Amino acid sequence: MKTAHLDRLFTSLMLALGLYVTVSAFNYGLYRDAVPGPGFFPAIAGLLMTVLSAAILVRDLSGRLRISGEIGLPVIGGIAGVTAAIVAFVYLTPLTGMAVAAGLAMAVIGYLTEESDRKGGRFPLKLIGLSIGTVAACHVLFGMIIRVPLITGPFGF
Numbered sequence: 001m002k003t004a005h006l007d008r009l010f011t012s013l014m015l016a017l018g019l020y021v022t023v024s025a026f027n028y029g030l031y032r033d034a035v036p037g038p039g040f041f042p043a044i045a046g047l048l049m050t051v052l053s054a055a056i057l058v059r060d061l062s063g064r065l066r067i068s069g070e071i072g073l074p075v076i077g078g079i080a081g082v083t084a085a086i087v088a089f090v091y092l093t094p095l096t097g098m099a100v101a102a103g104l105a106m107a108v109i110g111y112l113t114e115e116s117d118r119k120g121g122r123f124p125l126k127l128i129g130l131s132i133g134t135v136a137a138c139h140v141l142f143g144m145i146i147r148v149p150l151i152t153g154p155f156g157f
Contacts, residue, residue, distance in 0.1 A: 003071055004060070011057045018049030081112045097153025099135045106131040 021042055028039030089105040096104075110127045111119065139157055142148040150157075 006071060008057070008060055011053050011060065014049055015053035015057060018046050018051075018053055020046070022046030022050060078112050082109050085109050085112070093151050095153065097155060097157055098151045099139050099157040100153055100155065102138075103131045103135040106134060 023046075025039035025043035025046055028042070029037035030040050030043055031037050085105045085108040088108075089101045092101040092104065095101075107127055110131065111124070114123065114127075139150070143150045143157075
């Protein structure tokens with residue numbers, strides 16, 4: 001598939017998603033009692049997605065900076081693998097807990113997105129250590145300090 005076509009399609013989808021998120025955020029309310037409401041941050045994220053997607057689409061359609069080339073099968077396989085890891089995270093979280101599912105997803109995505117010539121040696125061990133450390137830090141910060149209710153699994157985290 002041509003990169004320019006895929007770029008145009010993806011940018012159009014992100015533009016539509018940004019508009020949807022922005023409009024939906026207003027239904028939740030931007031402010032409550034002079035503090036940011038539940039729709040405040042989604043509205044900002046939606047507006048940013050909309051503006052940036054529109055800028056990319058205008059850049060492409062004006063011909064000022066058009067992406068060329070094609071996407072090879074290894075790249076498409078990597079995209080499919082990352083997508084599968086995210087879907088697996090969503091389905092594994094209620095079964096294993098957020099920490100285990102996130103750690104697995106991070107390790108798989110990190111491995112799939114690393115350049116093939118750097119995957120050897122100690123890379124897998126470093127990746128697993130970084131995934132465990134990040135999950136542990138997030139669990140302490142969000143679960144213990146801020147006290148955000150996290151989905152826990154059979155291991156208690």
